[in-house]
Amino acid sequence: MTGTRPRVFPEVRSHCPYCAFQCGMTLSVGSDGLPEAKADPSFPVNNGQMCIKGFTSGQLLQRSDRLHHPLKKNVSGSFVKVSWDQALDEISERIINIQRTNGPDSIACFGSGALTNEKAYLLGKFARVALRTRMIDYNGRYCMSSAAAGQNRSFGIDRGLPFPVADIAGAKTVMLWGSNLADTLPPIMQYFERMREAGGRIIVVDPRLTPTARQADLHLQLTPGSDVILANGLLHLAIEMKRIDQTYIRSRTVGFEQVRSAVSRYTPDRVERVCGIGIDKLRQAVIWLSEERSMLLSGRGPEQQIKGVDGVCAMINLMLAMGHVGKPFSGYGTLTGQGNGQGGREHGQKSDQLPGYRSIENLNDRQEIARFWGIPETELPRKGLSAVEMLRSLGQQIRGLLVFGSNVAVATPDSGHVESGLQALDLLVVADSFLNETSQYADFVLPVTQWAEEEGTMTNLEGRVIHRRPLVEPPEGVRTDWWILCELAKRLGRSEQFNFLDVKDIFEELANATRGGPADYSGIDYDKIDRNDGVFWPCPSKDHPGTPRLFADRFFHEDGLARFVPVEHRPAGEMPDQTYPLYLTTGRYKEQYNSGAQTRKVVSLRSARPMPCAQVHPRLAERLGLEEGEPAIVRTRRAAAEFIVQITTDIRPDTIFIPFHYGGKEAVNQLTNPVLDPVSRMPEYKICAARIEPKPTEPDLLEDSDYGQA
Ligand SMILES: Nc1nc2c(c(=O)[nH]1)N[C@H]1C(S)=C(S)[C@@H](COP(=O)(O)OP(=O)(O)OC[C@H]3O[C@@H](n4cnc5c(=O)[nH]c(N)nc54)[C@H](O)[C@@H]3O)O[C@H]1N2
Numbered sequence: 001m002t003g004t005r006p007r008v009f010p011e012v013r014s015h016c017p018y019c020a021f022q023c024g025m026t027l028s029v030g031s032d033g034l035p036e037a038k039a040d041p042s043f044p045v046n047n048g049q050m051c052i053k054g055f056t057s058g059q060l061l062q063r064s065d066r067l068h069h070p071l072k073k074n075v076s077g078s079f080v081k082v083s084w085d086q087a088l089d090e091i092s093e094r095i096i097n098i099q100r101t102n103g104p105d106s107i108a109c110f111g112s113g114a115l116t117n118e119k120a121y122l123l124g125k126f127a128r129v130a131l132r133t134r135m136i137d138y139n140g141r142y143c144m145s146s147a148a149a150g151q152n153r154s155f156g157i158d159r160g161l162p163f164p165v166a167d168i169a170g171a172k173t174v175m176l177w178g179s180n181l182a183d184t185l186p187p188i189m190q191y192f193e194r195m196r197e198a199g200g201r202i203i204v205v206d207p208r209l210t211p212t213a214r215q216a217d218l219h220l221q222l223t224p225g226s227d228v229i230l231a232n233g234l235l236h237l238a239i240e241m242k243r244i245d246q247t248y249i250r251s252r253t254v255g256f257e258q259v260r261s262a263v264s265r266y267t268p269d270r271v272e273r274v275c276g277i278g279i280d281k282l283r284q285a286v287i288w289l290s291e292e293r294s295m296l297l298s299g300r301g302p303e304q305q306i307k308g309v310d311g312v313c314a315m316i317n318l319m320l321a322m323g324h325v326g327k328p329f330s331g332y333g334t335l336t337g338q339g340n341g342q343g344g345r346e347h348g349q350k351s352d353q354l355p356g357y358r359s360i361e362n363l364n365d366r367q368e369i370a371r372f373w374g375i376p377e378t379e380l381p382r383k384g385l386s387a388v389e390m391l392r393s394l395g396q397q398i399r400g401l402l403v404f405g406s407n408v409a410v411a412t413p414d415s416g417h418v419e420s421g422l423q424a425l426d427l428l429v430v431a432d433s434f435l436n437e438t439s440q441y442a443d444f445v446l447p448v449t450q451w452a453e454e455e456g457t458m459t460n461l462e463g464r465v466i467h468r469r470p471l472v473e474p475p476e477g478v479r480t481d482w483w484i485l486c487e488l489a490k491r492l493g494r495s496e497q498f499n500f501l502d503v504k505d506i507f508e509e510l511a512n513a514t515r516g517g518p519a520d521y522s523g524i525d526y527d528k529i530d531r532n533d534g535v536f537w538p539c540p541s542k543d544h545p546g547t548p549r550l551f552a553d554r555f556f557h558e559d560g561l562a563r564f565v566p567v568e569h570r571p572a573g574e575m576p577d578q579t580y581p582l583y584l585t586t587g588r589y590k591e592q593y594n595s596g597a598q599t600r601k602v603v604s605l606r607s608a609r610p611m612p613c614a615q616v617h618p619r620l621a622e623r624l625g626l627e628e629g630e631p632a633i634v635r636t637r638r639a640a641a642e643f644i645v646q647i648t649t650d651i652r653p654d655t656i657f658i659p660f661h662y663g664g665k666e667a668v669n670q671l672t673n674p675v676l677d678p679v680s681r682m683p684e685y686k687i688c689a690a691r692i693e694p695k696p697t698e699p700d701l702l703e704d705s706d707y708g709q710a
Pocket residue numbers: 019020143177178179180181183184185205206207208210223224225226227298299300301302336337338585586587588589590591592593594686687
């Protein structure tokens with residue numbers, strides 16, 4: 001299992017590889033001689049707590065299946081070791097040839113919210129300046145794009161939380177909307193515990209009775225996809241109960257009248273009929289939420305829908321009408337997912353975006369960044385395709401793909417289609433530390449350093465820019481992503497723009513590139529981060545202390561006012577019908593992370609959650625003859641796949657839940673619907689129509705069935 005032992009730097013404080021909480025951690029050598037992660041008691045976000053994923057993350061640093069050499073696929077389809085020079089030379093030659101025949105946009109880049117700010121910035125610059133392609137997007141499109149678009153619409157800025165997480169402890173009511181944070185951000189629970197001790201309460205909106213919902217004082221177990229009805233319905237009721245703040249609405253917002261009229265049709269009757277939540281619960285929610293010190297925090301539940309952006313605006317409307325946004329211990333926030341899910345969406349790896357959260361379609365923004373990069377504005381490519389659209393055109397318009405930090409073959413909806421696309425490419429390059437379901441199709445795999453072996457900055461879920469410091473010496477043979485990008489850029493004739501000494505050099509350029517943009521990092525540097533345990537953006541000058549709290553005086557639209565955005569319910573892309581009578585929703589286990597590419601390798605996590613189970617309600621199980629622990633076939637319009645049944649009253653009888661952390665035949669994304677929100681282009685992971693049946697036992701029956709096909 002283990003490779004050569006790395007040298008550990010036990011005195012160094014750094015951060016967890018995984019989620020946006022970015023727990024402070026240190027590394028020591030455990031009794032078994034292996035690197036062992038410890039929670040940092042002095043980092044003021046996790047305060048000495050971590051979750052099981054963080055505690056076991058050291059195991060990834062010493063594995064025999066770690067990649068140490070660039071790999072090239074030979075004609076027989078197996079990987080052979082090649083030198084860095086050979087790999088980089090051949091990759092760049094193939095890029096040049098493909099682009100010569102098919103044009104610059106035939107090469108695409110796929111980035112990640114796992115990348116440091118420096119890498120995210122450089123990948124965006126690499127695509128536009130070295131490849132001159134429009135085609136770059138990243139997995140944050142799957143994660144934060146609806147919350148981002150909604151907040152931009154309402155507030156004129158997109159920072160996940162407009163306040164430090166510690167403010168949660170000072171709230172009286174927190175409504176958690178489609179977030180299972182007891183499993184997905186476990187150390188955040190310390191703030192909820194403090195809030196509860198001071199008499200606060202939690203409201204959870206989730207179709208499942210999750211570990212988070214179990215801790216709630218009120219659980220609104222809505223029908224999947226009915227979030228806009230519920231949010232509009234709550235505002236309707238708040239208006240009726242005179243629980244809105246007219247003074248705040250007048251002084252800090254515009255557009256309330258349109259929203260008032262839009263929500264007039266969302267009566268409690270309608271909410272009860274569609275969401276399945278009675279008026280008593282609705283009234284209770286309105287009363288609690290309208291009192292002072294109320295927060296509404298959303299997760300992927302309402303966001304990963306084709307109306308995700310509208311859902312976010314509906315939730316913000318509610319909080320604006322009650323006068324909460326910008327007041328102490330109050331307001332709306334979205335809980336960012338990936339380690340650098342926040343920074344990853346600010347520096348230009350999004351198809352429509354330039355560094356500092358600038359727009360690639362805005363002439364001023366284009367001129368500014370083009371000048372900064374030393375190219376004519378006309379040479380700067382325009383907006384390209386979003387993640388799902390890009391991956392659905394592999395092998396057609398797009399002939400070559402470079403992947404940095406995502407396991408797209410597992411994480412993308414209708415993943416079977418993506419796998420065919422990956423196979424149809426002329427060139428697939430994957431940079432990763434291990435092989436995974438995506439890189440099995442690669443022509444080249446480039447072995448990169450892991451989080452603890454290199455330096456960079458990350459921006460956590462609060463908008464706090466933090467310093468990821470090296471905890472161990474990297475193994476022989478691996479390189480950091482930013483070095484790879486610079487080396488490729490040089491071979492593509494752009495050495496001048498990719499001449500960096502070290503990672504701080506890249507950060508300095510990034511910070512300067514963001515000056516004057518919405519996400520302004522220009523006053524941040526490594527020393528300032530180190531002195532303050534992080535700096536909150538916006539931080540527009542060296543003497544600026546950073547901005548832990550937003551919106552106290554103004555919003556980020558030019559007039560300083562927040563926007564009410566009228567939104568209407570729309571049905572999901574696919575609704576249950578006679579053939580597919582159930583909702584299928586997807587999400588996470590506490591013990592696995594995202595596509596599972598990392599956490600499935602960790603023995604204790606693998607044994608805690610060896611496979612995905614299909615959660616079904618006992619009534620549904622009885623009706624369909626499903627047995628606990630037995631295999632069943634789940635079918636949607638895309639595919640059919642086999643899952644072990646888990647019977648639980650935690651789920652509604654009309655809904656199946658399956659986590660997405662597994663690949664191949666166990667990947668639930670074979671089944672999910674690739675339909676997108678029209679604004680954010682986020683896929684609808686949270687709803688599609690499905691059916692489930694016990695797996696036929698007779699072998700000939702199995703052969704006759706359409707198992708495995710659409
Ligand atoms: N253990 C663990 N932690 C993680 C991750 C991980 O993979 N594993 N990933 C990280 C990342 S990248 C992210 S984005 C976050 C995600 O963190 P969360 O948002 O907490 O995670 P999910 O499980 O995707 O979705 C949350 C909830 O949405 C509910 N839901 C499903 N459909 C609906 C609906 O129609 N409406 C509503 N209101 N709710 C619905 C699900 O039942 C689920 O409990 O977690 C981060 N932390």
